[in-house]
Amino acid sequence: MWYGVFLWALVSSLFFHIPAGLLALFTLRRHRYGKFMSVSILLMGVVGPMAAGILTSAAIAGVYRAAGKEMIPFVALTFGVGQTFCVVVISFMRVLATL
Template identity: 65%
Template sequence: MWYGVFLWALVSSLFFHVPAGLLALFTLRHHKYGAAIAGVYRAAGKQMIPFEALTLGTGQTFCVVVVSFLRILATL
């Protein structure tokens, strides 16, 4: 039983997350903060190492979670 539940959860998760990930990837070029960060790196002639990308992505996710959490508490 657990195997069937796992497979259906996996399939449904992939069904929603793969298109959302592709959409995010293609629209990132027009994102104003992403374009600003890329412009600064390009103007400085600096390459972004993977750890910097990890730090920026994790920081952005943390900020989104904090803002979302605070908005939920404000509506209670």
């Protein structure tokens, strides 16, 4: 159950981070150190869901299992994309910088 949510979170995260990384690579290709920023953007697209995505997906699956409910694939899609959407919104709002 958690694996489906995790995979959707990973795929949707890569859906946002790959274009951002390619855009950074294209715009900073002549900069001495800036071209390496695209690598960090791509790494965050993979490392973020691997670290936090596994934990939150397991928590969501644990609640579903404790409730005795069956998770259909569309619900896994919704939770996985929802996790990525929350990360993108928080990243753009810069809420973490105020904490």
